[in-house]
Amino acid sequence: MPGIVIVGVQWGDEGKGKATDLLGERTDWVVKFNGGNNAGHTVVIGDEKYALHLLPSGILSPGVTPVIGNGVVVDLEVLFNELEALNARGLDTSRLKISANAHIITQYHRTLDKVTERFLGKRMIGTTGRGIGPAYADKINRVGIRVQDLFDENILRQKVEGALDQKNHLLVKVFNRRAITVDEIVEDLLAYAERVRPMVSDTSLLLNDALDAGDVVVFEGGQATMLDVDHGTYPFVTSSSATAGGAATGSGVGPNRLDRIVGIVKAYTTRVGSGPFPTELFDESGDWLRSRGFEFGTTTGRPRRVGWYDAPITRYATRINGI
Ligand code: IMP
Ligand code: MG
Numbered sequence: 001m002p003g004i005v006i007v008g009v010q011w012g013d014e015g016k017g018k019a020t021d022l023l024g025e026r027t028d029w030v031v032k033f034n035g036g037n038n039a040g041h042t043v044v045i046g047d048e049k050y051a052l053h054l055l056p057s058g059i060l061s062p063g064v065t066p067v068i069g070n071g072v073v074v075d076l077e078v079l080f081n082e083l084e085a086l087n088a089r090g091l092d093t094s095r096l097k098i099s100a101n102a103h104i105i106t107q108y109h110r111t112l113d114k115v116t117e118r119f120l121g122k123r124m125i126g127t128t129g130r131g132i133g134p135a136y137a138d139k140i141n142r143v144g145i146r147v148q149d150l151f152d153e154n155i156l157r158q159k160v161e162g163a164l165d166q167k168n169h170l171l172v173k174v175f176n177r178r179a180i181t182v183d184e185i186v187e188d189l190l191a192y193a194e195r196v197r198p199m200v201s202d203t204s205l206l207l208n209d210a211l212d213a214g215d216v217v218v219f220e221g222g223q224a225t226m227l228d229v230d231h232g233t234y235p236f237v238t239s240s241s242a243t244a245g246g247a248a249t250g251s252g253v254g255p256n257r258l259d260r261i262v263g264i265v266k267a268y269t270t271r272v273g274s275g276p277f278p279t280e281l282f283d284e285s286g287d288w289l290r291s292r293g294f295e296f297g298t299t300t301g302r303p304r305r306v307g308w309y310d311a312p313i314t315r316y317a318t319r320i321n322g323i
Contacts, residue, residue, distance in 0.1 A: 002216050003257045005247045006264060008224025009317040011271035013295075013304065014264040017041030017057040020220050028215035029065045030058025031207065033250030034240035035222030036073040036105060036135070038128040040298025048089065051298055054078050056220055059086065059093055067203050070101035071240065071250020072222075073135040074147065075110075076192040098196065099203040099252075100148040106160075107188065108167055108180050109134040115175040125236055126273030128299050136239035138163055147200055150193040153186070160185045204252025211257050219247035219258070225317040226271075236275025244321040263323035265314055270304040272297050279307035 004023070008014045020030055021043060037053035043060055044050075050060060054075065058064040068074060083093050109131030116134075117124045127133060138144040143163045149156045160182050168179040210217055223242040226232045231243055241249060248255045268289050271277050281289070286306045289295065295304035317323065 002211055002214060003219070003253065003259045004216065005219040005221065005244045005258050005261045005321075007221035007242065007244055007247075007261065007317075007321050007323075008227075009263045009265040009314055009323075010224055010269050010310070011226045011277075012039075012224040013270050013272070013298075014224065014266045016220060016224075016264045017043060017052070019262065019264050020057045020218055021061065023216075023218055025061075026216055027058065027061065027064050027218050029067060029207065029210055029217040030056045030061075031067040031069050031203075031217060031219045031247075031251050032056040032222060033069040033071045033219055034242055034246045035238060036130060036132050037075050037078045038130050038132045038238060038299060039222040042298055050086070052082060053299055055082050055086075055093075055096070058218070058220075059096065060091065062092075065095045065097060067207065067251070068096070068098045068102055069203055069251035070099040071246060072099070073103045073105050073132060073139075073240075074098065075105040075130065076189065076196065078130075080192065080195065096199050097201050097203050097206060098147060098199045100146065100200050102147050103135055103139045103144045104147060104149075104189065105131040105135040106145065106163075106185055108164065108171075108185065109138070111171070111177065111180070112167065115171070115177060119175065124274060126275075126302075127238075128273075128297075130299070133239040145189070147196065150189055150196065153190065156189060157182060157186050160189075207251055207253050208257075211253065217253075219251060219253075221246065225263075225320055226313060228320075231320045233275045236273065243317075244323075261322050263314075263317055263321055265309075265317075267309055268293070269307045269310050269313075270295050271307075272300070272302055272304050277305055277307055278312075279310045280305055281307045 056066040058066040112134040171177040227238045228242040289306045
């Protein structure tokens with residue numbers, strides 16, 4: 001069973017990271033294939049507590065090679081902050097590989113995420129404000145910046161110009177914010193180029209070679225089935241493919257190499273942000289579950305909405321993912 005996919009069945013925070021860590025000893029590679037630093041995952045090793053957002057959970061397991069796949073959106077500042085925090089605690093992070101095709105979250109994505117949410121008013125999605133949606137929107141609109149663009153200043157400048165062209169009209173005329181200059185963004189991004197360079201690879205090739213060699217590769221889904229942009233509770237979803245199919249497109253591995261799909265489900269249900277939640281509790285049982293389960297967001301600290309176990313969404317997720 002060399003290709004194993006782990007996905008969330010509900011609205012996230014089911015404990016996928018823990019499941020990945022439990023598999024750790026038998027795992028050679030852990031691949032993050034969607035999302036970015038909207039995720040949050042707390043790991044306790046001994047009496048040290050680690051909160052990871054962007055890095056795949058495999059980063060903490062010795063002997064595992066963690067991979068940030070092409071389907072991920074990368075905030076470089078967050079990437080280096082997390083790496084430095086782990087290094088300061090004596091952990092070796094030098095095995096990390098990042099796809100050259102992964103897209104980059106910039107300052108204008110974070111700004112747009114926040115202003116559009118505010119503009120939506122009652123219709124707000126309750127995003128994590130990390131620029132995830134705007135970065136994926138640029139990817140689909142073909143004006144995204146990819147990790148490989150960091151290595152050619154002229155190309156980078158042209159692409160940032162293209163990306164900012166319409167956005168500055170929007171920021172200034174609609175949202176009443178200041179315009180963002182090409183120079184500030186290019187300077188920001190170039191500052192990371194040489195540090196990120198040694199980590200960048202053709203991760204699809206690496207993973208396919210690893211599977212050929214019989215290595216165990218765990219594909220760790222970010223968010224969960226009900227937050228998937230196609231199969232979740234649209235429009236109250238994240239902007240990526242959080243279901244098993246995303247493991248193939250988000251990492252460049254054929255679907256026939258995914259041998260086993262594991263769904264993680266909690267005995268009750270939680271959700272962060274707006275949107276439907278059929279079994280939600282508003283009484284003392286809900287409060288009790290929230291406090292007993294420490295149901296507060298790892299990324300934003302928001303109290304999670306809490307409810308009973310929901311059998312129909314579990315059945316649905318089983319079908320969508322092929323669990
Ligand atoms: P975004 O991913 O920041 O655009 O947020 C979209 C929706 O997904 C919001 O309801 C967030 O609360 C939710 N969300 C995003 N990432 C996570 C996660 O890792 N766990 C739980 N909910 C998440
Ligand atoms: Mg989480």
